Amino acid sequence: MCVSLVNVINAATAQGGLHGLGSVLRIVIQRLLLGLLTLLVVSIVIFTAVNMLPGDFAQAVLGQGATPEAIESIRRDLGLDQPFVARYFTWLAGMLQGDLGTSFAQLNFQSNMGGTQLKGVAEQIAPRFFNTMFLAAVTAAIAVPVAVSLGILAALYRNSVFDRAANIFTLTSISSPEFFLAYILILFLAVLNPIFPSLSNIFEGMGFGERLVKTMLPALTLTLVVTAHMMRMTRAAIINLLASPYIEMARLKGLSPMRVIVVHALPNALAPIINVIALNLAYLITGVVVVEVVFVYPGIGQLFVDSVKIRDIPIVQACCLIFAGAYILLNLTADILSILSNPRLRHPK
Amino acid sequence: MSWWMWIIVAVGVIAGLAWVFRFAGQQATGNKPLFRDMPFGVAFGYVLGALLLVFAIWFYFQPLVTEAGVPRASVTFFRWAVQGFILFAIAAFLFRLLGRYVGTGATRKLFRSMPLTAAFGILVILIYAFVAIFAGVIAPFGQEEVLANANIVPGGDPMVGGNPEYPLGTDQIGRDILSRLIYGAQNTVGIAFATTVLAFFIGGSLGFLASTLGGWLDQLLSRSVDVLMAIPALIFALLLMTIASVWAPTLGIPLTVFMVLIIAVIDSTRVFRLARAVAMNIVVMDYIEAAKLRGEGLTYLVFREILPNATAPLLAEFGLRFCFVFLTIASLSFLGVGIQPPLADWGTMVKDLSQFINFAGFAPQVATAPLLAAGAIALLTVGVNFVVDWMLQKTSGLKE
Numbered sequence: 001m002c003v004s005l006v007n008v009i010n011a012a013t014a015q016g017g018l019h020g021l022g023s024v025l026r027i028v029i030q031r032l033l034l035g036l037l038t039l040l041v042v043s044i045v046i047f048t049a050v051n052m053l054p055g056d057f058a059q060a061v062l063g064q065g066a067t068p069e070a071i072e073s074i075r076r077d078l079g080l081d082q083p084f085v086a087r088y089f090t091w092l093a094g095m096l097q098g099d100l101g102t103s104f105a106q107l108n109f110q111s112n113m114g115g116t117q118l119k120g121v122a123e124q125i126a127p128r129f130f131n132t133m134f135l136a137a138v139t140a141a142i143a144v145p146v147a148v149s150l151g152i153l154a155a156l157y158r159n160s161v162f163d164r165a166a167n168i169f170t171l172t173s174i175s176s177p178e179f180f181l182a183y184i185l186i187l188f189l190a191v192l193n194p195i196f197p198s199l200s201n202i203f204e205g206m207g208f209g210e211r212l213v214k215t216m217l218p219a220l221t222l223t224l225v226v227t228a229h230m231m232r233m234t235r236a237a238i239i240n241l242l243a244s245p246y247i248e249m250a251r252l253k254g255l256s257p258m259r260v261i262v263v264h265a266l267p268n269a270l271a272p273i274i275n276v277i278a279l280n281l282a283y284l285i286t287g288v289v290v291v292e293v294v295f296v297y298p299g300i301g302q303l304f305v306d307s308v309k310i311r312d313i314p315i316v317q318a319c320c321l322i323f324a325g326a327y328i329l330l331n332l333t334a335d336i337l338s339i340l341s342n343p344r345l346r347h348p349k
Numbered sequence: 350m351s352w353w354m355w356i357i358v359a360v361g362v363i364a365g366l367a368w369v370f371r372f373a374g375q376q377a378t379g380n381k382p383l384f385r386d387m388p389f390g391v392a393f394g395y396v397l398g399a400l401l402l403v404f405a406i407w408f409y410f411q412p413l414v415t416e417a418g419v420p421r422a423s424v425t426f427f428r429w430a431v432q433g434f435i436l437f438a439i440a441a442f443l444f445r446l447l448g449r450y451v452g453t454g455a456t457r458k459l460f461r462s463m464p465l466t467a468a469f470g471i472l473v474i475l476i477y478a479f480v481a482i483f484a485g486v487i488a489p490f491g492q493e494e495v496l497a498n499a500n501i502v503p504g505g506d507p508m509v510g511g512n513p514e515y516p517l518g519t520d521q522i523g524r525d526i527l528s529r530l531i532y533g534a535q536n537t538v539g540i541a542f543a544t545t546v547l548a549f550f551i552g553g554s555l556g557f558l559a560s561t562l563g564g565w566l567d568q569l570l571s572r573s574v575d576v577l578m579a580i581p582a583l584i585f586a587l588l589l590m591t592i593a594s595v596w597a598p599t600l601g602i603p604l605t606v607f608m609v610l611i612i613a614v615i616d617s618t619r620v621f622r623l624a625r626a627v628a629m630n631i632v633v634m635d636y637i638e639a640a641k642l643r644g645e646g647l648t649y650l651v652f653r654e655i656l657p658n659a660t661a662p663l664l665a666e667f668g669l670r671f672c673f674v675f676l677t678i679a680s681l682s683f684l685g686v687g688i689q690p691p692l693a694d695w696g697t698m699v700k701d702l703s704q705f706i707n708f709a710g711f712a713p714q715v716a717t718a719p720l721l722a723a724g725a726i727a728l729l730t731v732g733v734n735f736v737v738d739w740m741l742q743k744t745s746g747l748k749e
Contacts, residue, residue, distance in 0.1 A: 038575070038576060038579045039579075041576045041579075042576060042579050042580055045576060045577075045580070046580075046588065049588060049589060049592060050588075050592065052592055157391070157394075161398075162394060162398075168466060171466075171731065171734050171735065171738060172727075172731050174734070175672055175676075175727065175730035175731045175733070175734040176726075176727035176730065176731065177676050177679050177680060177683075177696075177723065177726050177727060177730075178680070179680070179683050179699060179723060180699075180723035180724065180726060180727045183699070183703065183706055183719060183720065183723055184720075186706060187426070187706055187709055187716060187720070188423070188426075191422075191706060191707055191709045191710055191716075192422050192423045192426075192709060192710060193423070198707075256388070257388075258388065258390070282581075285581055285584075286581040286582065286583045286584060289583060289584070289587070289680075289684070290583075290680050290683065290684065293683075293684060294703075304584070304587065305587070305684050305685075308587050308588075308590065308591045308684075308686060309685060309686065311591055311594070311595060313591075316587075316588060316591055319584075320580070320584055320585075320588045323580075323581055323584045324579065324580045324581065324584065327579065327580070327581045327584075328579050331579075
């Protein structure tokens with residue numbers, strides 16, 4: 001399916017006006033379209049999965065004791081009397097316009113309490129989405145510089161005591177579950193030495209400094225998780241290059257080891273490093289769920305888990321699509337960046 | 350003076366000490382190459398490391414209780430950590446020593462070239478396997494047995510609310526934590542192992558089929574796997590678990606069975622990728638062509654020609670995949686949608702007991718129960734990762 005689509009795009013771009021734009025742009029456009037297609041198929045998968053629920057939504061919303069009339073009216077309101085394909089397109093059109101539906105919890109509340117103004121899923125998700133983005137940004141701001149510089153140091157002093165200690169430490173922190181790291185950090189940085197709060201109660205209109213302090217522990221936990229992987233890949237990418245003749249030449253010129261690595265090896269190792277950074281940011285999206293639950297951080301991950309527990313399908317669906325979208329987008333970015341930074345891919349034969 | 354000024358002063362002092370250290374080394378050894386060519390950064394690193402070591406030793410020998418009689422939990426935890434580290438290092442060393450003199454020639458040779466971390470990993474895996482298999486014999490109580498006393502403090506000291514009969518105490522409804530930890534090995538590890546085997550069975554056989562048969566089957570499978578892999582694993586698992594939790598009571602099948610199936614299918618996509626990639630390199634070999642010309646069937650090709658040549662990468666992947674599955678199950682249980690009570694499970698235990706961490710400042714032993722459960726998960730994955738790391742290094746021949 002995808003391959004045939006690639007061929008079609010290839011043919012179209014080759015024949016059309018894009019011919020003069022060079023092959024890089026063509027590959028990038030291809031990847032973008034492919035990403036869009038993947039997102040579309042993923043949305044079908046999510047929608048089909050949710051529609052495999054036994055019974056129907058109306059019953060689930062109102063519970064066992066609902067009258068047939070109430071169920072019928074909810075069915076009509078939610079459009080459940082429409083066929084499957086029509087419902088999918090309605091849902092997709094809503095998603096594209098930022099209308100993510102109404103959560104079951106609130107529908108239920110409304111049908112029991114009478115007509116209060118409903119808050120849509122989108123309004124519930126928006127502030128939490130911002131919080132999660134903030135957490136991810138703080139994590140990236142700490143993790144990326146630390147990981148890259150530690151990786152360079154480990155490559156510089158490879159096989160030394162420092163390198164081995166770093167290897168053991170990173171392997172340990174990669175393989176520990178997030179909640180273990182989180183509780184260790186809580187124990188030492190919140191309970192025994194009260195430096196940071198162990199609960200991140202973030203609210204709107206909070207000052208940046210205060211917000212930063214309250215975000216610190218979840219951010220540090222995520223940093224521990226992603227730094228290890230990024231650092232190992234940085235080290236491996238640089239060491240891979242050290243056997244090449246031009247590095248040998250730089251060494252024979254009498255350059256210092258630091259200069260050889262930072263000025264000569266690093267620029268050529270940038271492609272895999274950028275790639276692994278983007279992939280780890282994509283990984284953050286999954287890791288964020290557990291960490292947000294531990295620290296009661298009001299982000300999208302916590303909302304997702306809470307909705308999973310009370311089976312609030314519209315929110316689960318919307319969160320799932322947002323997570324998948326962000327994941328696909330970051331993977332796509334990694335893909336495109338590695339094409340742009342690799343001359344061999346830029347000029348394919 | 351605020352804390353960041355202290356850091357600047359400390360860095361300055363260490364830098365000065367580093368310069369003195371290098372200079373003294375050059376003078377004392379008559380400009381030996383080690384000191385003559387030492388960059389300043391390395392000298393800085395040596396001094397920093399030495400200072401940290403001195404600080405760690407000083408901290409280790411701090412009194413456990415302040416003069417006012419308040420327990421110093423940081424010191425207690427630090428001592429436990431150091432003792433645990435040394436104990437495991439010695440155990441791994443002895444285990445490697447044992448392996449070098451006992452066993453067949455091949456295993457002895459293997460143990461001779463083994464780094465200490467890998468020996469540690471193998472030892473941990475063996476201990477876990479032993480505990481998981483003989484859980485019913487080792488555990489003092491049953492995993493669902495509710496005892497008379499709830500909330501007994503770990504440590505077994507009656508002065509602070511412990512009971513020597515329950516060395517790790519009891520939980521909120523009076524179940525023995527030690528027994529539940531031991532049964533957790535059986536449930537958590539056992540379920541994760543079964544899931545991984547299932548994932549390998551599905552992913553491996555489909556991957557081999559796709560590469561041997563090729564054509565539309567390969568296209569269909571590969572593209573579906575691409576789509577499934579575009580959704581983050583934990584998120585997808587949570588979505589499917591929501592649906593399964595509605596289905597489970599209507600069908601009368603335990604939710605844990607659904608979880609095993611869901612995670613096996615999600616992880617089999619990753620196995621499929623690897624199995625297909627490995628088999629793709631094998632099916633173009635001449636001996637496969639020869640076997641095809643001999644008129645061998647598909648079963649023979651897959652099991653007698655491809656599988657034996659794909660064992661090494663698949664075995665390493667099995668270890669890594671097991672870690673992922675194990676962590677996913679632990680995370681799901683921690684979030685409350687994984688292995689269901691009353692089965693003892695480490696993820697659920699961490700969630701249930703996590704509140705006790707807040708009392709660590711008053712009595713350090715209270716916080717051990719949740720940390721032990723979480724640590725049990727971490728220890729196994731760390732052990733498996735160490736072994737896999739060593740295997741990959743060995744097979745790829747990476748020396749640097």
